[in-house]
Amino acid sequence: MTINQARRKLLIFGMGMSLVSPKIFAAQKIALLDLKSTSDSLHISLPAGDPHARVFRLDNPNRVVIDVSMTAFSSSLMHSLVVVRQKFPWIVHAKIAHFNPETARIVFQLNQPAKINHQTSNGVKWVSVSVMKGAIAAAPAVVEEETTEAPAQSARKIAARPLLVMIDPGHGGKDPGAIGGKGTYEKHVVLDIAKHLQQQLQREFKIHAVLTREDDVFIPLYHRVSLAHQHEADLFVSIHADGFTNDQVSGASVFALSEHGAGSAMARYLSQSENSVDVIYDNDVKTNDAYLKQTLFDLDQTETINRSLDFGKHMAANISTVHHMHNNHIEQAGFVVLKSPRIPSVLVETSFITNHQEEQLLQQPSFQLKMAKALAKGIHGYLMQERKENLIA
Numbered sequence: 549m550t551i552n553q554a555r556r557k558l559l560i561f562g563m564g565m566s567l568v569s570p571k572i573f574a575a576q577k578i579a580l581l582d583l584k585s586t587s588d589s590l591h592i593s594l595p596a597g598d599p600h601a602r603v604f605r606l607d608n609p610n611r612v613v614i615d616v617s618m619t620a621f622s623s624s625l626m627h628s629l630v631v632v633r634q635k636f637p638w639i640v641h642a643k644i645a646h647f648n649p650e651t652a653r654i655v656f657q658l659n660q661p662a663k664i665n666h667q668t669s670n671g672v673k674w675v676s677v678s679v680m681k682g683a684i685a686a687a688p689a690v691v692e693e694e695t696t697e698a699p700a701q702s703a704r705k706i707a708a709r710p711l712l713v714m715i716d717p718g719h720g721g722k723d724p725g726a727i728g729g730k731g732t733y734e735k736h737v738v739l740d741i742a743k744h745l746q747q748q749l750q751r752e753f754k755i756h757a758v759l760t761r762e763d764d765v766f767i768p769l770y771h772r773v774s775l776a777h778q779h780e781a782d783l784f785v786s787i788h789a790d791g792f793t794n795d796q797v798s799g800a801s802v803f804a805l806s807e808h809g810a811g812s813a814m815a816r817y818l819s820q821s822e823n824s825v826d827v828i829y830d831n832d833v834k835t836n837d838a839y840l841k842q843t844l845f846d847l848d849q850t851e852t853i854n855r856s857l858d859f860g861k862h863m864a865a866n867i868s869t870v871h872h873m874h875n876n877h878i879e880q881a882g883f884v885v886l887k888s889p890r891i892p893s894v895l896v897e898t899s900f901i902t903n904h905q906e907e908q909l910l911q912q913p914s915f916q917l918k919m920a921k922a923l924a925k926g927i928h929g930y931l932m933q934e935r936k937e938n939l940i941a
């Protein structure tokens with residue numbers, strides 16, 4: 549670790565500021581809102597002497613990527629990202645994640661192509677990211693609201709498009725799933741619940757829902773994830789009623805993907821052919837740079853896991869009104885079906901089929917419907933929250 553890096557670490561935790569030269573301090577903050585910035589041009593000062601600092605562009609969708617040596621994200625930097633996104637209407641998303649333990653990567657997604665200019669003045673490297681003045685090139689999913697407000701207050705509105713939920717009844721065909729003491733098959737009861745859920749979503753909430761399987765057929769796990777991407781689903785929910793060796797275990801649980809699971813998913817995806825990786829990314833990563841792909845995957849996956857956890861909370865809150873919970877928190881595990889890089893995904897264990905009482909419940913159409921209604925409310929609640937947040941983002 550160099551002295552500069554050590555100083556940065558101190559700064560990040562808010563200590564020893566007076567010991568550090570103002571130049572390093574200014575650089576560390578990454579002056580995202582440099583005084584030279586205007587409504588169509590963002591000036592970024594790169595930290596002096598940082599060998600890892602770089603800014604580059606990616607297309608389809610238009611992105612600007614900023615790398616900078618940083619071991620932890622300061623709250624002022626996080627705040628800067630929020631301000632930048634609000635100030636510049638042409639920045640659709642701002643994300644930050646670790647590229648490697650020492651380097652942070654910030655990705656701005658833009659609604660139009662940008663020009664990047666590298667310059668050095670007084671020994672300080674800076675980069676200007678600019679878009680054509682007055683250019684209108686709204687991204688497909690985002691429309692700019694006509695407004696006379698200052699750019700900082702201008703709101704982005706997600707264009708109204710039909711919402712779609714991919715419902716995944718677990719198992720099927722040669723894979724029966726868990727089997728209850730009375731001979732009830734998980735694959736059958738979860739298909740029943742899934743069909744009720746599809747009806748509830750469409751009838752009560754006008755949310756379009758598609759099933760990964762409508763019959764007793766076997767579908768490989770990755771294929772289920774891929775189906776969700778093909779349909780451009782907004783959410784993915786896998787429905788199960790699994791078993792345990794102890795028949796006393798009971799209650800519902802909601803799972804999201806764990807970071808560890810994400811890591812191994814990444815490894816698996818990357819070990820597949822270049823082609824299949826591109827399919828996962830909706831063809832917007834057409835580079836042979838595996839290093840870059842890995843980073844983008846990490847960025848997407850981290851955000852998706854956070855959204856999945858939030859989605860899971862809505863599901864658990866509603867399930868708990870109709871059935872007792874096995875766990876009060878959202879659990880995290882490396883389920884393959886939860887490994888969509890972009891679609892918030894949860895797996896619901898509606899109850900344990902190996903528990904005698906729950907096996908009886910699972911067979912009852914009234915319980916299946918009650919559970920489906922709770923799941924539908926959870927899905928609707930989360931989607932409405934997302935829409936609301938997108939309006940103010």
Ligand SMILES: [Zn+2]
Pocket residue numbers: 718719725726734787788789790
């Ligand atoms: Zn299962």
